[in-house]
């Protein structure tokens with residue numbers, strides 16, 4: 083066994099690896115970014131080295147600095163965890179060159195699986211079933227379009243180099259193909275530096291079932307059964323379980339054998355996961371499975387496999403990495419009971435799962451036992467930053483069967499309490515309880531199909547609530563405009579007025595309020611001393627003001643409405659007649675008004691990363707011209723020109739992280 087290993091990762095997985103290493107008497111070396119100096123993984127390790135600033139590209143992705151830390155510490159091997167450099171063949175190679183054991187497969191196996199297209203070629207040859215599709219090298223638009231037509235819609239475009247659910251587009255019809263392809267290529271280029279794509283038949287209700295495999299240096303390989311990861315949100319796993327409900331022994335064997343064949347086909351070593359999508363339901367095709375991709379590392383969800391097999395996969399990784407044979411043979415393995423994992427995230431399900439950053443002021447978790455396991459890298463007092471994945475913990479439960487495991491999960495989620503950041507625990511609790519999940523009617527569309535149960539309808543905002551929300555916003559715009567005018571050299575500057583004159587001839591603002599999935603637009607026309615509002619129920623006159631007690635009073639025609647309104651950023655929490663309404667102000671037009679008035683700059687509507695700069699300083703543009711693409715919440719947001727004008731200086735480069743409200747570029751509107 084190794085005497086000392088370095089863990090080239092952070093967060094829960096670094097802590098997880100340290101735990102096993104310690105049990106085996108292996109010393110551990112942590113690496114950390116400046117933002118992580120006080121992190122749990124740093125405290126747990128025997129020694130730790132700072133490898134650079136917060137941004138992952140300057141720290142956890144810096145193979146050279148990590149190898150330097152390994153050299154200084156005298157570590158013999160490097161465990162890459164998942165994410166970061168775990169599937170980076172160059173890094174694995176560099177470890178070898180530096181005389182270190184990379185705890186993972188050989189670089190050639192990583193390369194073989196690194197491209198989804200290449201992986202499919204290899205798997206097809208090894209006799210593993212593939213989803214009907216196109217994965218050729220020729221990327222000509224005409225050809226791709228023809229292939230897509232041939233496959234039949236809906237078609238899924240995937241980035242060849244993709245991962246983590248990124249770089250995927252579902253195309254419903256031939257006419258949408260070219261646009262979706264361009265957007266997919268752009269995202270792939272920005273995220274993976276490679277714009278090649280592959281096409282697949284899009285299965286409408288598939289299950290995601292993956293097989294854990296392990297291989298040793300003796301050439302043996304086996305499978306540690308399956309995990310069902312069908313419960314996903316935007317192609318990202320939310321809940322995982324093992325075994326897969328409804329899996330027959332025969333199907334398990336054939337999938338397991340296909341996965342082992344896959345591992346053997348590429349000379350695999352260590353832990354790997356072969357992902358399949360399977361047809362759901364009960365019919366003839368039910369359970370038919372197709373190879374999707376192989377992940378050449380330990381998966382986030384490996385604990386459910388550990389819970390049902392009683393094995394420690396990190397221990398297996400360390401053993402096979404130092405040349406020992408697999409600790410067990412296939413026929414010595416058995417499944418016991420049922421395990422579930424829930425990923426607890428700092429995110430706000432009500433805000434479309436927007437990551438919630440901030441300091442965790444309070445964290446209490448259920449006690450760990452034979453039934454409950456918590457893998458985490460954070461403690462109370464730690465901050466969730468925009469630099470890394472906002473996962474707080476993995477909550478894993480085990481019991482004799484699925485219903486009992488579900489009950490465990492329900493109780494454990496109730497006990498998981500976090501203050502300081504918003505979390506998804508209540509959403510997870512609803513998910514566990516929803517009929518489809520409870521009855522194991524699983525497929526990747528489960529969350530979308532059960533939105534009503536999962537995102538309980540807040541009372542819908544009617545005309546009165548919309549009028550109050552519009553009033554709060556219009557008064558806020560007026561107040562900000564007044565403050566700016568007072569602060570400027572010319573208090574009568576048109577930049578300080580807020581009668582909508584700049585936007586159009588008719589002096590109006592369009593405010594779009596989003597409530598859950600629903601969007602409602604309210605048009606406010608400026609009239610002297612009042613507004614005319616176009617509400618869903620018709621045009622109404624509105625006036626109103628904030629009261630000294632902080633409440634808001636509105637006169638909507640002949641009715642007096644009173645509400646408490648809490649405004650934070652784009653969110654309005656409105657308490658009206660005993661009900662609570664949460665409205666999201668969603669209006670690119672509003673950002674335009676705001677940003678142009680902020681001294682002629684355009685600001686980031688939320689924290690994110692710049693993925694494309696589509697303009698240059700000095701460029702003359704018209705209203706709506708895309709200027710910058712920001713990636714936030716794992717989606718692209720396009721910042722557009724608020725009107726006809728000239729781009730001044732651009733403040734950020736592609737790849738840079740920006741804070742909420744950061745000024746992205748200077749912009750001068752044409753005067754006429």
Ligand code: ADP
Pocket residue numbers: 213238240244245246247248282283284285286288290314317318357359374375526
């Ligand atoms: P990534 O590497 O980004 O995780 P995958 O290829 O593993 O991408 O796919 C992620 C998820 O996307 C799958 O778990 C599944 O839910 C969905 N998916 C992938 N391929 C298909 C397909 N052909 N039809 C339907 N859904 C798919």
